[in-house]
Amino acid sequence: MKLIKLDAIDSTNEFLKGLSNKQELDNFTVVIAEKQTKGKGQMGSVWDSEEGKNLILSVFIKDPLLNVNQIYNLNIAIALAVVTALESFNIPELSIKWPNDIMSYNFKIGGILIENSLKSDGTVSSVVGLGLNINQTNFENLPKASSLAVICKTQFDKEQVLFNIIEKIKQNVDLVQREPQYLWLQYTERLFKKGVPMPFKNKFDKNFMGIIQGVSPMGKLQVLLEDDSVSQFGIKEIQMLY
Template sequence: MLIVKLNAIDSTNSYLRKLSAEEIVEDYTTIIAEKQTQGRGQMGTVWDSQPSKNLTFSVFKDVSRTQLEDPFYISIVTSLALLKTLQFFSISRLSVKWPNDILSEDKKICGILIENVIKQNKINASIIGIGLNVNQTKFENLPKASSLKIISGKVFNLDEIVHVILKNLEFYFDLMEKEQYDILKSEYEAYLFRKNKPSTFKDEEGLVFSGFIKGVSESGNLQVLLEDDIMEEFDLKTITLLY
């Protein structure tokens, strides 16, 4: 696999998407930026990261030969690869806040942004953007953010972490390509933040309500048990978990 390191760039996802549109890109090609000037998160949010202290990178994954059951499995695979990596580095109390924020001790340490490349009405490839807080220790106005150094007290080698993440991505994508969807979904659900705990949500109209997270559907919708034992499914645009 090809790993390219850049000093500064607007967004590693944008760079890799442009590159893949212009030439044939090798599977698992990885673009790492010391600094991103326009790092992006889910739903148009900004990913802010101190240069050289964290990991901001994107991975190209060819899925053209995969009989993909649903695009959400790419998100599941990425989340599990990161969780397995963080376990390897002895990071404690890991969970995934639906759909794919990685938490440790209930604080966000990693964000994922997946952008799929569609050709002939089929997902041809995925650009997987990952922002992992590693050695940064101060987060202005972000009370729910943390890093590997804050949690463990250790300083980490960024290159080593990238190589372990890529190895775990290969492992979980191999499961996906073998259509082991039940295993992937079950493992993902086992890490779901606040699963089976009373939780508070806000819908797109601003209405606050309570329920119990039970799992995810095949298409990645969050399954929430409401009052009177009613099970509802919500997609990312219609619900926010308030903790």
């Protein structure tokens, strides 16, 4: 694993994408930063992080997929890698809030953003961004956010957490092609609020009740509605009200 450490950067994902365009990168090249000024989340949302307290990283993964139809397999592999790595530190009540938020209890402790590049030969390379709240304790105006330190009432070694996560990512990327069914089973079992009646809001700001059933192969959330039908929703088409 090649590790590039930066004090500050606009975005580790943008830095790593730029680097991959200029030179041939080793698989699992990792960029970490103590401060990120323009961190990105899903669909252009912003990821804020207190300087020096958290893990801000991006990983370059070379050709993890056989074709573009497997893109969501990588999402579940990465989310699972983060959760299983954190389980080794005894972080309680971990789950994955669709599509890629890492939760402990009802609090968001991390977020994942994967950006894929399709090559002319049909192969896909990926830059995986992860923001994980480690030792930050102040979450003013962020009532649904927390960190490992707040939840476990102790400080953590960021580098140790990093190496555990990268090791799990390597293992799961290997499983993407060999045993994707295993990854899907583990991911579905860890889905946040799966099987629990929950209020939702759709893209028209209409509230409704539903029960999460799982996620489709293309990454859409499957929700059982009150009329016993199952509908599928893409990112930004549905919001869970929890």
